[in-house]
Amino acid sequence: MINWKIQLKGTWTLLKKELLRFWRVVFQTVAAPVITGILYLLIFSHVLDSRTEVYTGVPYSAFLIPGLIMMSLLQNAFANSSSSLVQSKVMGNIVFILLTPLTYIQFFIAFLIASIVRGLFVGLAIYVLASFYIDLPIMYPGFVFSFALLGGGLLGTFGILAGIWADRFDQMAAFQNFVIMPLSFLSGVFYSIHSLPPFWQKISHFNPFFYMIDGFRYGFFGQSDISPHLSVVIVLTFFIILAGLSIRLLKTGYKLRG
């Protein structure tokens, strides 16, 4: 049995490497999505602020910001684990991790935490910059933090799965463009699902991104399309299922060990 100090050091080293990996290209991994989020905010709020009020007493710009923060957080949590894995596989340097005594659990934890950290960085930066534009107090910090953490964790795990599955960059791009982007754009970032026709409202309930954004928004305004407690349960369930699946794949070495 390898002692716990060695195991902890191993996990920390992989986490540190994953954190440094995205920090080395911080303009691409943090600054770029923050700028994109702020541009969305400026354009949409300028066009729609005077015409739309989704929640009573909440201006459209304020309604939009939590959605944008969460969307960017989720997309970047996904991008972190998926791009790191697919790059390592394509370049062959995944072997440096496969040769080590790190267990599949250590591997999962390190990639998961790094994804959450990058997601939180991006989300926090958008929140700080948006605060200069509009006053945005947080009503329930516990919900904001829980959904940020759970959302980052869920998409980080989703990224691990995609990274394990994809063998090429174009497969990963397809995953990002045909799965992640539509799910995040059609989740109520820019609108309340109550403004949709009944059929699309029903469809939205199958989208896990909807629960993460709706619950996160509840933390700011105390208003949401569905109960935030139900959202926590649904997001947590999705996380447990995907985490179980990725741990299983890592354990069997699917597409990683021949």
Place this chain on the structure above:
Amino acid sequence: MEKAIVFKNIKKSYGSVQAVNGINLTIYQGEFFGLLGPNGAGKSTLINMLAGIVKSTSGSIKAMGFDVEKNYQEARHSLGIVPQELVFDPFFNVREMLRFQAGYFGKGRENYDWIDEVLERLDLTEKAFTNMRQLSGGMKRRALIAQALAHRPPIIVLDEPTAGVDVELRQRLWAFMKDLNQSGHTIVLTTHYLEEAENLCKRVAMVNRGKLVALDDTKKLIRKNSSKNLNIKIDSKDEQKVLKILKNFQVFIENEILTITLDKLDELNDIIVLLKKNKIKFFDIQTTEPDLEKVFLQITKK
């Protein structure tokens, strides 16, 4: 002698292709061992199974007494493997990569002096803060070797470590490996440069088409499987006559050079006597020593 690596009836198939077909092999602690074979013979598959990168179809492998699948953590702690492909992580510099690699094995600051020593011995100190991307092919190869040594493993496996590497590095690398071997490390080497294996490895195994075809002390293997050659330069008009005279020997003529394979050294005298008796003029005479390359070709052609 304590066992370092034990391959027990190990098999690996990819569909209908049998890459490794029932290999039994024991490598002992403190050995400098050579694993030889032509391309596609199954050497790298064998090493990848030892490393846990590839799963065996059947059989078992143990490193320092630990099963590489059931007790993979303990087994991998004892292994330092230099992969054949020139891979690198473009985000980090050489020193960072070595510290990360050692860190995965639970080694921290207490190991930094060793990392500096490895850098020094592989002539990488000046490149310690250079990004991996900016290194030349030879330097990348050195960094790859350094990474395998970063956690100071008792067993070091080098899969074609000197492919595309200059003579100076080769010599430095072998001097370092000899020192490590003398201090108790087990070294397993696969190489295409058979001269290296002959000079360095006390024992060698030859693998062909997934099977172990030879395993012996290097010198014994050469003696057993190869004969000394006698080369004599003769006049071209005597060629047919010589073939008749030496019909009881293994003879081959090309460009007026007569090559005779000697099973025993005593035969040398008999041949000279026979040629003189038949008034064959010869202009030059030399014998060539058998080497591992000849043995390798002979065994792998079978």
